[in-house]
Amino acid sequence: MHPTLPRLREISFPALQRGTLDTLQLNLGYLCNLSCIHCHVNAGPRRTELMDRETLELALEVAERRGVRTFDLTGGSPEMNPHFRWFVGEARARGLHVMDRLNPTIMEEPGYEWVGDFLAAHRVEAVASLPCYSQANVDEQRGEGVFESSIRALQTLNALGYGRDGSGLELNLVYNPNGAFLPPDQGKLEADYKRLLGENFGIVFNRLYALANMPIQRFGSWLISKGRFEAYLGTLRAAHRDDNLASVMCRNLVSVDWRGFLHDCDFNQMLGLPLGGEGPRHLRELLHAPPPAQIAVAGHCYGCTAGQGSSCGGALG
Numbered sequence: 001m002h003p004t005l006p007r008l009r010e011i012s013f014p015a016l017q018r019g020t021l022d023t024l025q026l027n028l029g030y031l032c033n034l035s036c037i038h039c040h041v042n043a044g045p046r047r048t049e050l051m052d053r054e055t056l057e058l059a060l061e062v063a064e065r066r067g068v069r070t071f072d073l074t075g076g077s078p079e080m081n082p083h084f085r086w087f088v089g090e091a092r093a094r095g096l097h098v099m100d101r102l103n104p105t106i107m108e109e110p111g112y113e114w115v116g117d118f119l120a121a122h123r124v125e126a127v128a129s130l131p132c133y134s135q136a137n138v139d140e141q142r143g144e145g146v147f148e149s150s151i152r153a154l155q156t157l158n159a160l161g162y163g164r165d166g167s168g169l170e171l172n173l174v175y176n177p178n179g180a181f182l183p184p185d186q187g188k189l190e191a192d193y194k195r196l197l198g199e200n201f202g203i204v205f206n207r208l209y210a211l212a213n214m215p216i217q218r219f220g221s222w223l224i225s226k227g228r229f230e231a232y233l234g235t236l237r238a239a240h241r242d243d244n245l246a247s248v249m250c251r252n253l254v255s256v257d258w259r260g261f262l263h264d265c266d267f268n269q270m271l272g273l274p275l276g277g278e279g280p281r282h283l284r285e286l287l288h289a290p291p292p293a294q295i296a297v298a299g300h301c302y303g304c305t306a307g308q309g310s311s312c313g314g315a316l317g
Contacts, residue, residue, distance in 0.1 A: 004220035004229070004300075005271045011233065011299025014245060018264075018293050023253040024059055025072040025266060025312070026051065028081035030258070033109050047076065055260040055283065056087045062286045063096060070097040072253070072312065074266060077106045079115050092122045099125045101174075104153035105146055116153070120160040125170045127209070128154060131178065133196045154203050163205040171205045174314075176213055180223060180232040182239060182307045183210035186315035209314030212236070212303045217270050233299055239306035248304045249311040250295050256283055264295045266312075273298065 029050035062068065071091050078084055078100055091098050100119060107115045119126055130150055154171075158164065163171035173193060177183055190208035197203040213219050215232055223229040254275065255263040260283040263269035264276070275281045277296030309316025 004216050004224070005273075005298070007229065007233075008215070008271070008299040011237070011302075013297040013299060013301045014242070016245065016248065016250065016295040016297055016301075018291060018295055019251045021066055021252060021254060021291055022068060023070040023072055024063060024068050025074060025253055025255045026056075026059055027074050027255065027257050027266065027269060028076065028078045028084065030076045031080045032076040032103065033080070033106055049258045050081050051083070051258040051260075053083045053086070055256075055258075056083055058260065058283050058287075059256065060087075060090055060094070062283055063091075064094070065287055066290065068096075070099065072099045072101070074101045075103075077103045079106055079112060085114075085118060088118075088122050088124060092124070097125065098122070099127055102126050102128045104128045104130070104157075105149040107153040107156060108149050116156050116160055119157075120162065120169055123169060125172070126157060126162055127172045127174060128157070128205075129174045129176075130154070130193075131174070131176050133193050151201050151203070154197075154205070155201065158202070158204055163203075172207045172209055173205050174209045174211060176211045180213070180228050180235070182212055182235065183310065183315075186210040186308060207314070209312075210308070210310070211312075211314065212306060212310040214267050214300055214303045216267060216300055233302070236302035236306045237299075240302050241305060241307070241309065244305040244309035244316045247309065247311065247316040248301075249313070253312070254286075254291050260284070262286070262291070267300055267303070268296055271298070271300070 030047035031050060032047070059071070063071070088098055106112050157171055160169065161167035162169040175183060175189060175193070183189070186208060189210055193208050194205070215223055215229060220229065223232050250264040253265065255266045255269045257263065257269050262275035262281045262283060263273060273296045275296070276292035276294045278292070304310050
């Protein structure tokens with residue numbers, strides 16, 4: 001794995017200040033049933049890092065103390081954490097909004113057939129990865145058979161009410177490019193997704209989130225190995241828009257790694273950049289003080305401000 005942080009530290013980025021904290025993004029672990037080339041987490045079936053119950057209990061306490069209203073659950077595949085169902089139940093019982101960043105193929109893994117019914121029963125927002133409406137592109141990124149498995153899982157979620165008008169069960173899909181280029185216009189791409197998935201598979205969903213690939217971890221290493229790292233960073237920097245700075249996710253979110261340590265976003269977490277850039281900070285510290293105003297930045301942050309912008313909720317403008 002080629003290290004990217006030393007190169008990214010050399011690139012300046014505009015200073016950012018945190019606003020009101022409203023979301024805790026919890027990385028429940030790096031265990032996943034897939035190993036995708038674009039994965040900024042470097043997740044896979046052999047990873048063993050998983051957030052423990054003590055840290056999850058602490059997250060619930062911090063949410064109450066800091067007025068956090070949303071838990072954004074990531075992985076790996078979040079559902080593979082053995083405490084996933086307990087935690088979601090506890091969070092929803094407290095009236096908190098829960099988002100599950102779902103790799104839909106997990107629903108077809110032995111032992112995980114419960115996922116769809118469980119999410120629907122607890123009215124969890126499903127944010128499902130489907131990096132293209134083309135089978136060839138998806139299988140190229142994620143492996144043979146992943147597209148067909150994803151389609152079946154999305155059809156199952158639709159049968160449970162997800163994505164359907166009036167159900168209150170929100171299903172959002174996530175697109176990311178299959179190479180070193182920026183996502184196309186999110187609005188136009190969403191229209192294409194809805195038309196083609198609807199016509200070909202009867203699938204409906206609420207919104208599409210178009211995300212840029214970050215030059216870190218597995219994708220960053222791939223760029224370096226192909227001699228394309230500097231060119232991709234150049235593409236991101238050339239497309240930077242100052243007006244996207246006001247809406248980047250790190251202004252209202254804190255990312256928590258599987259050990260409970262804090263970061264300004266999931267990407268900083270994968271680079272080992274601590275919250276505010278000032279030494280390691282743990283979740284328990286938020287019981288006594290709010291997060292620092294300063295946000296740690298480096299060259300990869302242009303991935304969030306290039307073009308239409310890219311955040312956990314898709315395009316910014």
